Amino acid sequence: MSISILVGYIFLGFTLAAPIGPVNSARLDKGIKNGFWHAWIVGAGSMIADGIFMMMVYFGMVHFLEFPIVQIFLWLFGGFILIYSGIESIKDANNITLNYSREKESLFKCFLVGFIMSITSPLSILFWLGIYGSVLAKTAQMNGTESLIIYSSMIFLGLTLWDVFVAALTTGFRKLLTIKSLILISIISGVSLIAFGLYFGYQGIMAL
Secondary structure: OOHHHHHHHHHHHHHHHOOOOHHHHHHHHHHHHHOHHHHHHHHHHHHHHHHHHHHHHHOOOOHHHHOHHHHHHHHHHHHHHHHHHHHHHHHOHHHOOOOOOOOOOOHHHHHHHHHHHHHOOHHHHHHHHHHHHHHHHHHHHHHOHHHHHHHHHHHHHHHHHHHHHHHHHHHHHHHHOOHHHHHHHHHHHHHHHHHHHHHHHHHHHHHO
């Protein structure tokens, strides 16, 4: 087992987490409003959901997701959570200050935002089923099954590094931005979340 292969799987996890989507929009929003720990805890909630999906794929427990009623529930509930979070982001935009304060929003609430967004997202399920499932198949074919846990851990480490990176990034940006720009970013993040939520809701309605 070479170091280069392990680093490759860490980089894979890092890049898998990078695309801008609902969770990253929420990370940016919470981090810019409240600071490092709020952005990080959103990602931590998301990572726990990702870990659950990884275990489900790993142990082959994804077949129940093929039931239409489960898919419809995930689309509609995920859409509701995204729209609600987006509205909250826009509504609270005018309350942003440049003073770092943990009292604005609880860390537990931020954790739930990240977790629920990911665990109810059909896109996350399809993403992990497609990407991680193919990675498992390729790894087992090339290196055998005994190393799957180690390689999976490296992917998860990559996800963790991305979470820390985004949290640090939002904290740094927050120190450089003005009130007006913070409000604008918060509104853009909110609109982004609402757009994702409407898409999820549309898919759920179409599946009925």
